[in-house]
Amino acid sequence: MAKIAIMGFGTVGAGVAEVARRNQEIIARRLGEEVYVKYILDVRDFAGSPYADRMIKDFSVIENDPEVEVVVESIGGAKVALDFTRRALLAGKHVVTSNKELVATHGRELLEIAREKNVNYLFEASVGGGIPVLRPLFQCLAGNEIEEIYGILNGTTNYILTRMVQGGISFADALKEAQAKGYAEKDPTADVEGIDAGRKICILSDLAWGKEVSPADISMEGISSIHLTDVDIAAAAGYRVKLLGRAMRLENGKQAAYVAPHLVSISCPIATVDDVFNGIMIRGNAVGDVMFYGRGAGDLPTASAVMGDVIDAVQHREKRRNLGWSQGAALVSAAELPMKWYLRGNFSLDDARTVCGQAEELRTGAVITGAMTETQAKAAAGKLGAVSMLRVL
Amino acid sequence: MAKIAIMGFGTVGAGVAEVARRNQEIIARRLGEEVYVKYILDVRDFAGSPYADRMIKDFSVIENDPEVEVVVESIGGAKVALDFTRRALLAGKHVVTSNKELVATHGRELLEIAREKNVNYLFEASVGGGIPVLRPLFQCLAGNEIEEIYGILNGTTNYILTRMVQGGISFADALKEAQAKGYAEKDPTADVEGIDAGRKICILSDLAWGKEVSPADISMEGISSIHLTDVDIAAAAGYRVKLLGRAMRLENGKQAAYVAPHLVSISCPIATVDDVFNGIMIRGNAVGDVMFYGRGAGDLPTASAVMGDVIDAVQHREKRRNLGWSQGAALVSAAELPMKWYLRGNFSLDDARTVCGQAEELRTGAVITGAMTETQAKAAAGKLGAVSMLRVL
Numbered sequence: 001m002a003k004i005a006i007m008g009f010g011t012v013g014a015g016v017a018e019v020a021r022r023n024q025e026i027i028a029r030r031l032g033e034e035v036y037v038k039y040i041l042d043v044r045d046f047a048g049s050p051y052a053d054r055m056i057k058d059f060s061v062i063e064n065d066p067e068v069e070v071v072v073e074s075i076g077g078a079k080v081a082l083d084f085t086r087r088a089l090l091a092g093k094h095v096v097t098s099n100k101e102l103v104a105t106h107g108r109e110l111l112e113i114a115r116e117k118n119v120n121y122l123f124e125a126s127v128g129g130g131i132p133v134l135r136p137l138f139q140c141l142a143g144n145e146i147e148e149i150y151g152i153l154n155g156t157t158n159y160i161l162t163r164m165v166q167g168g169i170s171f172a173d174a175l176k177e178a179q180a181k182g183y184a185e186k187d188p189t190a191d192v193e194g195i196d197a198g199r200k201i202c203i204l205s206d207l208a209w210g211k212e213v214s215p216a217d218i219s220m221e222g223i224s225s226i227h228l229t230d231v232d233i234a235a236a237a238g239y240r241v242k243l244l245g246r247a248m249r250l251e252n253g254k255q256a257a258y259v260a261p262h263l264v265s266i267s268c269p270i271a272t273v274d275d276v277f278n279g280i281m282i283r284g285n286a287v288g289d290v291m292f293y294g295r296g297a298g299d300l301p302t303a304s305a306v307m308g309d310v311i312d313a314v315q316h317r318e319k320r321r322n323l324g325w326s327q328g329a330a331l332v333s334a335a336e337l338p339m340k341w342y343l344r345g346n347f348s349l350d351d352a353r354t355v356c357g358q359a360e361e362l363r364t365g366a367v368i369t370g371a372m373t374e375t376q377a378k379a380a381a382g383k384l385g386a387v388s389m390l391r392v393l
Numbered sequence: 394m395a396k397i398a399i400m401g402f403g404t405v406g407a408g409v410a411e412v413a414r415r416n417q418e419i420i421a422r423r424l425g426e427e428v429y430v431k432y433i434l435d436v437r438d439f440a441g442s443p444y445a446d447r448m449i450k451d452f453s454v455i456e457n458d459p460e461v462e463v464v465v466e467s468i469g470g471a472k473v474a475l476d477f478t479r480r481a482l483l484a485g486k487h488v489v490t491s492n493k494e495l496v497a498t499h500g501r502e503l504l505e506i507a508r509e510k511n512v513n514y515l516f517e518a519s520v521g522g523g524i525p526v527l528r529p530l531f532q533c534l535a536g537n538e539i540e541e542i543y544g545i546l547n548g549t550t551n552y553i554l555t556r557m558v559q560g561g562i563s564f565a566d567a568l569k570e571a572q573a574k575g576y577a578e579k580d581p582t583a584d585v586e587g588i589d590a591g592r593k594i595c596i597l598s599d600l601a602w603g604k605e606v607s608p609a610d611i612s613m614e615g616i617s618s619i620h621l622t623d624v625d626i627a628a629a630a631g632y633r634v635k636l637l638g639r640a641m642r643l644e645n646g647k648q649a650a651y652v653a654p655h656l657v658s659i660s661c662p663i664a665t666v667d668d669v670f671n672g673i674m675i676r677g678n679a680v681g682d683v684m685f686y687g688r689g690a691g692d693l694p695t696a697s698a699v700m701g702d703v704i705d706a707v708q709h710r711e712k713r714r715n716l717g718w719s720q721g722a723a724l725v726s727a728a729e730l731p732m733k734w735y736l737r738g739n740f741s742l743d744d745a746r747t748v749c750g751q752a753e754e755l756r757t758g759a760v761i762t763g764a765m766t767e768t769q770a771k772a773a774a775g776k777l778g779a780v781s782m783l784r785v786l
Contacts, residue, residue: 023537026538030535132532135529138423139701143416143699143700144700210422272665286412287687290524291684293686294681295680298681300678301680303679304677304680307535
C-alpha cells in the first residue's frame with residue numbers, strides 16, 4: 001500500500017481525494033497496490049467531511065511520518081507551498097503538484113533537491129490541467145529536437161475570446177459572464193493578463209530545452225485590450241484571436257518565449273480549440289506537429305493528472321525519473337522575433353504596402369503584414385496611424 | 394552506451410536509423426548515455442548505404458550478441474516478426490515495435506514472455522504513428538476509469554474522405570490520388586476496409602481495460618462504399634464523414650469495439666482532423682475528453698515514437714514497465730449498441746418519423762434518426778427504401 005498526504009484541501013486537493021476514492025480499485029489494479037490518503041493538511045476546518053478523521057493542521061506530522069511516501073501539494077502560491085515542498089523532499093518524500101507558479105519560479109531548485117534525495121518531483125497537472133502533455137513531451141518525444149511549442153494554455157481567457165467571437169459581446173461583458181460561471185476569479189488579473197499562461201510556457205520551455213526560463217524574463221501580454229471589432233474582422237477573414245503561449249528554439253541555438261494574443265488561421269487545429277478547453281501544439285524535428293487537447297482546469301481533470309503522477313512516483317520509488325533543468329538559457333526577446341502582424345486603422349492597402357512592404361487586406365483598413373519585428377511593426381503602425389495591432393501565428 | 398539492433402530496413406527502420414543519427418546528441422543528453430545502432434537486419438542488399446558496415450542477414454547474430462539491449466522490430470506482419478520478437482524477448486532483450494498487426498494479434502502472449510524475462514515490450518508507434526497516445530493512456534490517465542475511446546486511426550482513409558469533401562471527388566478518384574501521392578498502397582485493402590484501424594482500436598482497448606480484444610472478434614467496416622452524395626449532404630448539414638475506430642466500456646461491465654464510418658458533428662474536434670492526420674479522443678471518468686492529434690504515419694514521425702520507446706526501455710532496463718492484458722473480454726457486438734443513424738432515400742420526414750419514431754431532416758430524403766441498434770436501423774432502412782445508411786457519432 002502506498003500512503004499519501006494531500007496538502008491543501010481546495011478544488012484540486014478535494015478532487016484528488018475524490019479520484020482516489022472513486023477509482024480506488026482500478027488504481028490498485030494498475031499499480032499493483034492500493035493508494036491510501038493518510039492525511040489531508042489544511043488550516044481550515046472541515047467538520048462533517050468524510051475525510052474528517054484524516055484532516056491535520058500541522059505539516060510536521062506529514063514530514064515526520066515515514067509511512068507517507070508521496071505528498072500532493074495543492075496549496076498554490078510560492079510561499080508556504082515552497083517551504084512545505086522543500087521540507088517534504090528533504091524528508092525523502094516524493095512530491096506531486098499542480099502548482100504552476102511554484103514550478104515555474106522554483107522548479108529548478110526543487111528538482112535539484114529531489115535529485116539529491118533520489119525522489120520524484122512531478123508536476124504534470126501544472127500545465128494543461130488534466131491533459132497529458134509534460135510526460136509526452138519529456139518521454140514520448142525524447143527522440144526529437146523540439147523546435148517550437150505554442151498553445152492555448154489558459155481556459156479562462158479562451159472562454160472569454162470564444163464568447164466574444166461567438167456571442168458578439170465585448171471583453172468586459174465576456175469577463176463578467178466568465179466570473180458568473182465560475183471560470184474567472186474575482187480578481188482575474190493572473191488569467192487575463194497572461195501571467196498564468198506565462199508560467200505554463202516557462203515550464204514547457206524548461207522541459208523542452210533543459211534551460212530555466214523564468215516568468216520574470218519573458219514578456220506577457222493579455223487580452224484585456226482586445227477590441228471586439230478586431231475579433232470580428234479576424235473571424236470574417238478566417239482567423240480566430242487566441243491568447244497563445246509560445247516558446248521556440250532559434251537557429252542560432254538561442255531560444256524565445258512569450259505570451260500574447262495572436263490571429264490564428266482556422267486551418268490550424270489550435271484555432272478551433274474553444275470555450276474553457278486548452279490545446280498545446282508541439283513541433284519536433286522527427287514527429288512534426290502533435291497537439292494535445294482537453295480541459296485545462298477543474299477539480300477532477302486536474303486530479304486526474306495528479307493521480308497519474310502519484311502512480312508514476314510509486315512506480316519509480318527506487319529509481320527516480322530523471323527530470324531537471326539548469327540555468328543559463330540564452331533568451332531572445334519576443335520583440336526581436338520576425339512575424340506577421342495584423343494592423344487596423346484609417347489607411348488604404350496602398351498605404352500599408354508602402355509602409356510595410358508587404359500587406360494582405362482583410363477588409364478596408366485592416367491588413368496582415370509580411371514578417372516584421374515588433375519594433376518594425378510599431379513603427380509601421382505609428383506611420384499608418386493604426387489603432388490596433390496584433391501578432392499573427 | 395545502449396546498443397540497439399533494427400530489424401527490417403524499410404520506411405520505419407530507415408527512419409529510426411535516421412533519427413538515431415540526426416538526434417544523437419540530444420538523445421544522449423536526455424538519456425545520460427548514447428544510443429548506438431549496432432546492427433540492421435534485412436534480407437535485401439543496401440550497397441552504398443552509410444549503414445553498410447552494420448547490415449546483417451542472420452537474426453541469430455542479434456539474438457546471440459549480449460551487447461544488444463534493445464531490438465527494434467520494423468519488419469511488419471505477424472510471421473517472421475513474431476518469431477524474431479519472441480526469440481529476442483526470450484534472449485532477454487527489450488523489443489520496441491511499430492507493428493500493429495503483431496501487437497493486436499499476439500501482444501498478450503509477447504507481453505507475457507516479456508514479463509517472464511523481465512524485459513520491456515513497447516509499441517507506442519503501433520497506434521497513431523508519432524502521436525504520443527498509448528503511454529499517456531496507460532500512464533498519465535492511470536487514475537481514470539476509461540469510458541470510451543474513438544478516433545481517426547488511419548491516415549490513408551482520412552486523406553480520401555478529406556479529398557471527397559473538399560475536392561468533391563468520388564471515393565475511386567480520391568483513392569487514385571492517394572495512391573499517386575504514396576499515401577495509399579497498391580493494394581489498399583487493409584486501409585480502406587478498416588482493418589488497419591481495427592488493429593489499432595484493439596490495442597487501445599487492450600490497454601484501456603486490460604482484456605484482450607482480437608481483430609478477429611470485432612466488426613470492421615471501411616469506406617469503399619461511401620457515396621459522395623452522402624459526404625456532401627453531411628457537410629452541408631454541419632457533419633463530416635470520418636472512419637472511426639471506437640471502443641467503450643458499457644454500464645454492465647462489458648465492452649465493445651468496432652470500426653465504421655460515422656457522421657461527426659463539426660463541433661467535435663475529431664471532425665476537423667483532416668488529410669493524413671490522426672486524432673484520438675479518450676474519455677476518462679476524471680479527466681473528461683482529451684484528444685491527441687498528429688501524423689499517424691510516415692518514416693520520421695513513426696521513428697519518433699519508436700525512439701521514445703527505446704529511451705524508455707533503457708531507462709527501465711532494471712525494472713520493467715508493468716504492461717499487459719489477459720484473456721476474457723466480455724464483448725458486445727457493435728450491432729447491439731444503440732446510436733443515431735443517417736438514412737437517405739426517397740422518403741419524407743413524416744415517413745421517417747413514422748418508421749423510426751424520431752428523425753431530424755438534413756435535407757429532403759436524408760435524416761438522422763434517434764438512437765437505434767443496427768438491427769433496428771436496418772429494418773427501418775428497409776421499410777423506408779433507404780439507399781444509404783451511416784452511423785452518427
